[in-house]
Amino acid sequence: MFAGPVTFVKGVVAMSGLPPADRLEVCFAGRSNVGKSSLINALTGRKTLARASNTPGRTQEVNYFALGESRYMTDLPGYGYAEAPVATVRKWQELLKSYLSGRQTLRRAFVLIDARHGVKAVDEDILKLLDRSAVTFQCVLTKVDKINRADREAVIEQVKAALAKHPAAYPEIVVTSSEKGDGIETLRAIIATLE
Ligand code: GDP
Numbered sequence: 001m002f003a004g005p006v007t008f009v010k011g012v013v014a015m016s017g018l019p020p021a022d023r024l025e026v027c028f029a030g031r032s033n034v035g036k037s038s039l040i041n042a043l044t045g046r047k048t049l050a051r052a053s054n055t056p057g058r059t060q061e062v063n064y065f066a067l068g069e070s071r072y073m074t075d076l077p078g079y080g081y082a083e084a085p086v087a088t089v090r091k092w093q094e095l096l097k098s099y100l101s102g103r104q105t106l107r108r109a110f111v112l113i114d115a116r117h118g119v120k121a122v123d124e125d126i127l128k129l130l131d132r133s134a135v136t137f138q139c140v141l142t143k144v145d146k147i148n149r150a151d152r153e154a155v156i157e158q159v160k161a162a163l164a165k166h167p168a169a170y171p172e173i174v175v176t177s178s179e180k181g182d183g184i185e186t187l188r189a190i191i192a193t194l195e
Pocket of ligand 1: 030031032033034035036037038039078142143144145146176177178179180
C-alpha cells in the first residue's frame with residue numbers, strides 16, 4: 001500500500017511541535033462530519049487510526065501520521081462547528097495559517113467535500129486560505145454511495161465551477177466512498193506518486 005507501515009506520530013498544537021520537515025507531506029481538511037476519519041481509515045487500511053467525529057471544542061490538533069518512511073499525512077480538525085468557543089477557533093485559525101503557509105514540505109492539501117452538499121461557504125474559507133498560502137489543493141468528494149449517478153455528475157460540475165475561481169486548485173476531483181471503497185486506490189496512488 002504505502003512503502004512501510006502507517007503509524008500515528010503525534011498531535012501538534014503549536015508550530016514548535018511539528019516534526020522535522022524531512023519528508024513530503026499531505027494534509028486532509030474538511031467540514032466536520034464530511035467523512036474525513038472514515039476516509040483516512042480506509043486509505044490507511046486501519047479501522048481506528050483517525051478518531052471518528054471529533055468532539056466540538058476539544059483541543060484542536062494537527063494529527064501527524066507517517067505513511068511508511070517517506071511521507072507524512074496530517075489530519076486537520078474538522079471546521080464549521082458553530083458551537084466551538086471563539087478563543088478556540090481563533091487559536092486554531094492561527095495555527096492553521098502558520099502551518100499552511102510555513103510548512104515547506106507540504107505538497108498538497110486534500111479538501112473533502114460531501115457529495116450530497118457540494119462546495120459550501122464554509123469550504124470557501126479554507127480554499128481561499130489555501131490560495132493565499134500557495135498550497136495546491138485537490139477536492140475529494142466523499143460518500144458518493146449516498147447519491148445517484150445524475151446527482152454525482154451535477155455535484156462534480158458544481159465543484160469544478162467553484163474550483164475555477166481558485167488559483168491553487170488542482171483540477172482533477174477524486175470521487176470516493178469509504179463505505180464502498182470507490183476512489184481509495186486512486187487517492188493512495190496520488191499520494192504515493194507526489195514528488
Ligand atoms: P468526520 O467528522 O469528517 O471525521 O466524519 P466521519 O468519518 O466520522 O463520518 C461522519 C459520518 O458519515 C459517519 O456516520 C460515517 O459512518 C458516515 N460516512 C463516512 N464516510 C462515508 C461513506 O463513504 N459512505 C457513507 N454512506 N457514509 C459515510
